[in-house]
Amino acid sequence: MPLWTIYHPPGAFSDVDKAELAEKITDVYGAVMPRFYVGVVFQPLEPRNFYVGGKPADRFVRIVMEHIARSFPSLEASRRFIDRINAVLAPYIADRGYDWELHVDETPFDYWSINGHYPPRPDTDDEKRWRAENRPSARTHA
Numbered sequence: 001m002p003l004w005t006i007y008h009p010p011g012a013f014s015d016v017d018k019a020e021l022a023e024k025i026t027d028v029y030g031a032v033m034p035r036f037y038v039g040v041v042f043q044p045l046e047p048r049n050f051y052v053g054g055k056p057a058d059r060f061v062r063i064v065m066e067h068i069a070r071s072f073p074s075l076e077a078s079r080r081f082i083d084r085i086n087a088v089l090a091p092y093i094a095d096r097g098y099d100w101e102l103h104v105d106e107t108p109f110d111y112w113s114i115n116g117h118y119p120p121r122p123d124t125d126d127e128k129r130w131r132a133e134n135r136p137s138a139r140t141h142a
Contacts, residue, residue, distance in 0.1 A: 007062040010044040034131040063102035
């Protein structure tokens with residue numbers, strides 16, 4: 001499950017921007033996992049509540065990505081992913097003159113459940129079924 005938390009100045013994103021960006025983020029992951037795994041939280045922060053280098057951050061976006069469903073097999077894979085994400089973000093952040101930073105935390109797969117079900121292992125028939133149905137069900141991995 002990727003969970004994104006996007007900390008941003010108020011007004012940085014319109015409701016349309018948020019919907020578009022969440023869809024584009026989901027598209028990146030939807031190529032390899034069920035789309036319902038993907039969560040995106042937009043968290044506006046007033047500059048007086050968000051500091052970078054000891055100064056209020058009025059033009060800064062901070063993104064935290066938590067990955068559980070997959071982990072990177074190599075440094076090269078992580079760089080390809082981050083480059084792709086930076087390209088998705090550019091029209092919403094860089095092209096609007098915001099500075100940004102992002103990072104990925106990876107949580108062990110076995111520390112996760114959805115609606116009380118343990119998700120099937122990556123690339124198994126059960127996960128493919130979850131992906132096709134776009135919802136969790138009681139049939140899971142052993």
